[in-house]
Amino acid sequence: MxxxxxxxxxxxxxxxxxxxxxxxxxxxxxxxxxxxxxxxxxxxxxxxxxxxxxxxxxxxxxxxxxxxxxxxxxxxxxxxxxxxxxxxxxxxxxxxxxxxxxxxxxxxxxxxxxELQSLSQEATQEQVISSASSEIELISTQEASVKQNIEGSSSLERLKNKLKKHKVIKPNLVVSVLSISILLIGLVYWWQQQPQTLHLQSKKLSISDSSVYAFLSLSPANDKLALSKLDTKSGVDEIFLIDLFTHKNTKIISEDFDSYHIGWASNSNSIYYQVINNEQEFCEVWRADFLVNNEVSHKEKILDCKSQYILSLAADEESNRVIYTKFGYRNVPSLAALVARDLSTGEEFQVTSPNLDSFGDRYVTLSPDNEKIAFVRVQTGLRQIFIANLDGSMQKMLHETTDVIRRVAWNRDSSGLAWYVPTSKKLMSFDLISEEIISKSVNTDSYVSSMLPGFNALYGATRTSDDDIYLYDTKEKALNELVESRASEFMPITVKEGFYFFQEGDPAQLYSYFGEKISKDDISIDLSTLSTGEYNKNNDLLALSFDKELRLFDLRNKDLKDSFSLQHQIVNLSWFNDENLLLVLKAKQGEQHIWLFNVKTEELQKIIHKNAKGVATNADGKIFYQDFYNNFYLFDPQEGLEKKMLSLSDYPYVIWELHEGYLYYSTGRNLLKYSIDTNEETYLLADFDINEKIITDFSILKLSDGYKFILQIHSFKSNDVVLFELL
CATH class of the missing domain: 1.10.10.10 (Winged helix-like DNA-binding domain superfamily/Winged helix DNA-binding domain)
Incomplete structure (x- = not known):
């Protein structure tokens, strides 16, 4: 550069x-x-x-x-x-x-x-040459200097003699060693004074005992907390303010459709909020001004938004514009870019340009000095924290992680950022000057879904949802919950006559279900979370991956058979045969191509050069894969030919599994069966909407009496808004 x-x-x-x-x-x-x-x-x-x-x-x-x-x-x-x-x-x-x-x-x-210089170029060159003199010349110069300045002093004469005796020691080296020693002592002392684990006790701020609170946001002055609250009677989300001095809860926005706070004005006396209803394709952004008692005095519509997702917004009031997450970038419904909108003219210009293979840029927030924005770029399995000028220039990636990051917060003087990682229960901070990251473990008395670092305190919400494992019988049309806990269970994988699933933890815990009995398995999983996995019934090997790590577990002997660290992130995997895995690998440039990985020789061979996010193998040895737009293709590796089988590009979210000539898939609210041979589609579970539950993963279990489906279902539960205090 x-x-x-x-x-x-x-x-x-x-x-x-x-x-x-x-x-x-x-x-x-x-x-x-x-x-x-x-x-x-x-x-x-x-x-x-x-x-x-x-x-x-x-x-x-x-x-x-x-x-x-x-x-x-x-x-x-x-x-x-x-x-x-x-x-x-x-x-x-x-x-x-x-x-x-x-x-x-x-x-x-x-x-x-x-401008005129006091030193000539020649003099400057002499200084440079002089500073690079040899060891003997350096010591001779120091001796001459000592001799000139200590004449007539007996105590300093002794110092001169010591210098002559120890000529081989460089004074610069001594000073450097002393400086480093002092610095290390200081760092050790500082480190010892820092609490590396924060033991926190939660103090309830919300007043309702049966509500769902979400989307917490601190005002720029750190005196108010905006949040959404689900009205259990109407089923509509409303916006509340909590005064952080009096802890008074005030409802400020209640509309016919769901309302979500998405940004603050810099004076902390106005908010921007989104009104949204996906069924009626309704989406608007409004501004609300309120009085000292938090009563709304004025509301004004800002823009129409064509989005199925909740936005985020930063208000640049000096320029009378807002910077917000605009979905539908490059005609991909789930892809968001940051866009600046002039509130006077309605003109917009693009601030960021995310890659097509990502979910885009989200959670934008303005620095307290109104000079920078921070945002999170959401990649498949990765999160990247960026800062930039308000016009999008000088973008800089600060941090990349596999941790889930939902938002970042600025410190008071705009010199650093902080965020909470719920999976690992860590509070992270990034210093923009030193570019150092500090990680502190958080130990709370409740499950925490979000935590907001304020200037002088920590705020957050207890968990609003989790994932549980259900068993669905297509014959009886019965849906039975197998596991219910505040911890999340995820990634069901069917094996012979049963299935495995995981429970969150550090590391993740493996459970099995056989003969209608759930047992905790003794296999040690050295990963805190997982992204994809598949079982091979021929060799009883379970392949699991997270980020660039690949593990093979022998389910017969209940131990780890092999582990691999790849150069690129593993997005998805599937067994091709007993010795080879199909891997969707993400390159640095953003491409996600399909590779063949031999688990014995560790040889990698690229076989599909098109972008993909999911892959599977059918009984004929043909490869079935999903592209970025939810189109599905069948590829014959022997002939090198492929055929487009199905397009689900109208859906932003599709999970699927290939089983015995059928494609089973879900868009979150249903479960369908699609015949690859006849193109016939059958609903197995339609209009799934029980207490706002969403299917987030599934697996197919073939038993003697028919098929059953293991569903991972995401459900919402009541929670609290809390202030965290050190114990």
């Missing part, structure tokens, strides 16, 4: 009838002086350093934005803004020229004005 820097002595740059002041980042003409934004200043500097040559868009992305996620609209807007500043005149025509499909060029001669 090219670093955009002038020589330190350059104080002005003159071109055409303009003068650029490098110290104040301002542009001066005969008529006016105007201060440049950081982005405009950086682009102009790059033009000045590269005059009279074509600069491609790719070069701008790598050199000016310093990343690879810049949309063309952002580049166009940045160049347009700079052109408006450099208004063309007869004496100074248009300085920035567009070259069709090539890039831009800066047409001007430039003159650099430098």
């Amino acid at each position: 090219v670093v955009i820097l002038f020589d330190a002595n350059v104080i002005q740059v003159k071109f055409a009838n303009w003068t650029l002041c490098t110290r104040s980042c301002s542009l001066i003409s005969d008529l006016l002086t105007q201060e440049l934004t950081p982005l405009s200043y950086k682009i102009l500097c790059y033009f000045i350093l590269n005059p009279n040559r074509i600069i491609s868009r790719d070069e701008f992305v790598s050199s000016v934005w310093a990343n690879h996620y810049v949309d063309d609209n952002a580049i166009n807007k940045a160049i347009s803004d700079l052109r408006r500043l450099l208004k063309a005149t007869e004496e100074a025509p248009n300085l920035i020229k567009t070259h069709y499909k090539k890039g831009y060029s800066f047409i001007s001669e430039v003159e650099f004005i430098r």
Whole structure:
């Protein structure tokens, strides 16, 4: 990457009838002086350093934005803004020229004005040469200096003799060792003073005992807490405010459809909220202003949003615009990009450009100094925390993790971020200056689904939902819950005459179901969570993966047979035969191709070069896979031919399993059976909507009396809003 820097002595740059002041980042003409934004200043500097040559868009992305996620609209807007500043005149025509499909060029001669230096270049060179002198010369110089300054002093004479005696010791080395020792002692002392485990006791802030609270958000002043609360009678989510000084709960928004708070105004006296109903394809964003007693004084509609998902929003009130998560990016319903909207004109421009294989950019939040935004890029199995300027420039990825991150919070002086990881029960913080991450384990007296780090306290909500294992009998049309606990059970995998599933923990716990009896298995799983797995009935091997780790478990002998660490993240897997696994691997560039992995030789071979997110093998040895848009293909590896079998692109969420010539799939509210041979589709479970339960995974169990389905069902339960206090 090219670093955009002038020589330190350059104080002005003159071109055409303009003068650029490098110290104040301002542009001066005969008529006016105007201060440049950081982005405009950086682009102009790059033009000045590269005059009279074509600069491609790719070069701008790598050199000016310093990343690879810049949309063309952002580049166009940045160049347009700079052109408006450099208004063309007869004496100074248009300085920035567009070259069709090539890039831009800066047409001007430039003159650099430098300030006078007290030291000549030769003197500076002598200083550099002197600082690089040899050990003997260095010690001789030190001795001469000591001799000059300690003449007539008997005590210092003894010091001089010691220096002569120990010439081989470098003074710089001694100072360095002492400095490092002092630093290490200080760090050890600091580390010992830090509580690496936070033992917290929850104090209830909410007043209802039978409600579901979610989407907690602290006001910029940290004096109010906004949240949604489910009205159990109407089944509609409403918005409440909790005063953090008086703990008073006030309902401020109640609409015919669900309402969710999605952002704050910087004065903490206004909120932005979303009203949404997916069945009627209704989505609007509103602003509500309220009085000192938290009563709403004014409401105003901001925009119409075409989304099935809940948004997030940051308000840039100085520019009278909002930055929000806009779903449907590149015509993918579940893919979100950050978009800035001018509230005066309604004009929008794109701030971020996520990859097609991701779920996009979410959970945007504005820094207290109103200069930066932070957001989370949601990838398959990964979360990436970014910061950027409000116009999307200077995007920087701070942290990448396999942990689930639902939001990040700024500290008071905008110098750091914090977030909570519910799966590992850790509170994480990132210092923007030192770029260090601090992790602290959290021990609470209740299951916590979310935790908000405030300036001086921690707030959160107890768990609103979990995943439980159900058994569904298609003949009797009966749905029976097998496991009910506040811990989540997940990823059912059928084997001969039974099935396995996992329970959350560190590490995850393996359970089995045989003969209508549930047992805890003794197999040690060295992973805190799992992303995908499949059983091979021929060799009794269970393949499990998480991130880049792959494990093979021998279910006969109840032990770990083999483990592998791959270079790329494993998105999905399926047994191809007894020695080979089909792996969907995610590359750094975002591609997700299908590979054949030999578990004996560890040889990897790419066999499908198209993007995929799910894969399976049928009885004929053909490969069935799902692309990013929920289209399904059948690929013959022998002939190298593929055929499109089914399109479910209208659904943003599809889980599926291939079994004996049929594709079984669910969109969350149903369970269907699709014949690959006849294209016939049959509903096995229709309109599944019992107390807001959603099917999140399933597996098929073939028994002597027919088929049964093991369903992983996500359900909502009542919870509390709490203040966490140290024990």
